[in-house]
Amino acid sequence: MPSPIDNMKPEDAPDWFWNLIERSEGDRERFRELATALSQEQLQQAFEYYRMLASWVAYDDLEEGPSGDRANWIVAQGKDEYFDIYKQRKQPPAPKRGRAGFGGVLGHVYWERFGKDLT
Numbered sequence: 001m002p003s004p005i006d007n008m009k010p011e012d013a014p015d016w017f018w019n020l021i022e023r024s025e026g027d028r029e030r031f032r033e034l035a036t037a038l039s040q041e042q043l044q045q046a047f048e049y050y051r052m053l054a055s056w057v058a059y060d061d062l063e064e065g066p067s068g069d070r071a072n073w074i075v076a077q078g079k080d081e082y083f084d085i086y087k088q089r090k091q092p093p094a095p096k097r098g099r100a101g102f103g104g105v106l107g108h109v110y111w112e113r114f115g116k117d118l119t
Contacts, residue, residue, distance in 0.1 A: 010056050010086055017049045018079040024102065026076065031102045035109045047106040047118045050075055054103060057086055072101030 020038075024031035038046060050072075058071035074085050074092060084090035110118045 008052055010053055010083070013049050013053055017046060020046060021076060021102070022078050024076075028102060028105055031076075032105050032109060035102075035106055036113070038109075040110075040114060043106060043110050043113075044118060047103070047110070050101075050103045050106060053082065054101070057082070057092065069101070072103045074101070075103070076101040 020031075020034055023034055035043065035046065053075045054068070054071035057074045058068060070092065074082055081090075085092045107118050110116070
């Protein structure tokens with residue numbers, strides 16, 4: 001069954017999602033702490049929003065290497081940076097080792113709390 005998020009565009013991502021990203025201040029451990037406080041439904045939604053947003057800035061399949069890593073990282077930079085790149089007002093950063101986004105954190109937190117995968 002398709003998710004309602006499948007038909008969304010980046011402009012449709014809710015403020016609560018972007019606030020979660022901003023409150024993490026770019027720190028994966030802080031993001032993990034914030035994600036742990038979300039309900040099961042909120043975690044599922046955050047994961048779906050994160051994947052949707054990343055898909056709009058990836059130049060190929062999200063599951064494959066550098067493009068997915070870079071897209072994941074772009075979302076983790078927050079709303080302003082994301083939209084600067086999405087709307088092509090700013091060149092996306094070149095992929096570098098050590099850059100990581102938060103998408104995987106949501107999956108790990110979900111697994112730890114509910115014992116199943118989000119996908």
